[in-house]
Amino acid sequence: GAVVSQHPSWVICKSGTSVKIECRSLDFQATTMFWYRQFPKQSLMLMATSNEGSKATYEQGVEKDKFLINHASLTLSTLTVTSAHPEDSSFYICSARASSGVGNNSPLHFGNGTRLTVT
Amino acid sequence: AQSVTQLDSQVPVFEEAPVELRCNYSSSVSVYLFWYVQYPNQGLQLLLKYLSGSTLVKGINGFEAEFNKSQTSFHLRKPSVHISDTAEYFCAVTSKAAGNKLTFGGGTRVLVKP
Numbered sequence A: 001g002a003v004v005s006q007h008p009s010w011v012i013c014k015s016g017t018s019v020k021i022e023c024r025s026l027d028f029q030a031t032t033m034f035w036y037r038q039f040p041k042q043s044l045m046l047m048a049t050s051n052e053g054s055k056a057t058y059e060q061g062v063e064k065d066k067f068l069i070n071h072a073s074l075t076l077s078t079l080t081v082t083s084a085h086p087e088d089s090s091f092y093i094c095s096a097r098a099s100s101g102v103g104n105n106s107p108l109h110f111g112n113g114t115r116l117t118v119t
Numbered sequence B: 001a002q003s004v005t006q007l008d009s010q011v012p013v014f015e016e017a018p019v020e021l022r023c024n025y026s027s028s029v030s031v032y033l034f035w036y037v038q039y040p041n042q043g044l045q046l047l048l049k050y051l052s053g054s055t056l057v058k059g060i061n062g063f064e065a066e067f068n069k070s071q072t073s074f075h076l077r078k079p080s081v082h083i084s085d086t087a088e089y090f091c092a093v094t095s096k097a098a099g100n101k102l103t104f105g106g107g108t109r110v111l112v113k114p
Helices: none
Strands: A004-007 A010-013 A019-025 A032-038 A044-051 A067-073 A076-081 A090-097 A114-118 B003-005 B010-014 B019-021 B024-026 B032-038 B044-050 B056-058 B064-068 B073-078 B087-094 B108-113
Touching: A004 A090, A010 A019, A019 A032, A019 A090, A019 A114, A032 A067, A032 A076, A044 A067, A076 A090, B003 B087, B010 B019, B019 B108, B024 B073, B032 B064, B032 B073, B044 B056, B044 B064, B044 B073, B073 B087
Parallel strands: A010 A114, B010 B108
Antiparallel strands: A004 A019, A019 A076, A032 A044, A032 A090, A067 A076, A090 A114, B003 B024, B019 B073, B032 B044, B032 B087, B056 B064, B064 B073, B087 B108
């Protein structure tokens, strides 16, 4: 089945530094990738939609300059948390879809998530 | 706007007993519905989905769900649970009108007891 690889699985960084999280589709091309944030014992909140070759679309309330998203190829999207603060500590999950049509049996495939801890 | 409500935040159940996880959605257009499972410190795995056709959908690991348009529900069921079914379960909805973005419910934590 389709596999999405997310790296790193966990990272600890100091306040003020930047952290890059990679999301790769290993056996399919993903024109669209999604980045979610999940707080402990809560649901997933969509942060942004990453489109290959164009700017990401951010959800309301998500700071574009803080959460930089780059989707430079059909198999890779990156999320960079810039100038991280302790309140950015969370579980970040990416997902990818092989095509833009839900109706053609193309579900989202999720990475295993990245736990970010900012000290 | 679309939304999803999972009525139970936690469901304790004994091993080999049946379980039902409730999900209700709100949307003014035709929807696509999904159930995902999340094990600790992992991403989400798709259990099953409803896109169209038969309202009874069978998924992996013995799970099934029934789409009920009149009640705007998509409840998940399993006739006999295993210890390994202990996990967090998320119901999600999307539609073409929503740009195929998934909206997740708050999740239901299933704890299977021996």
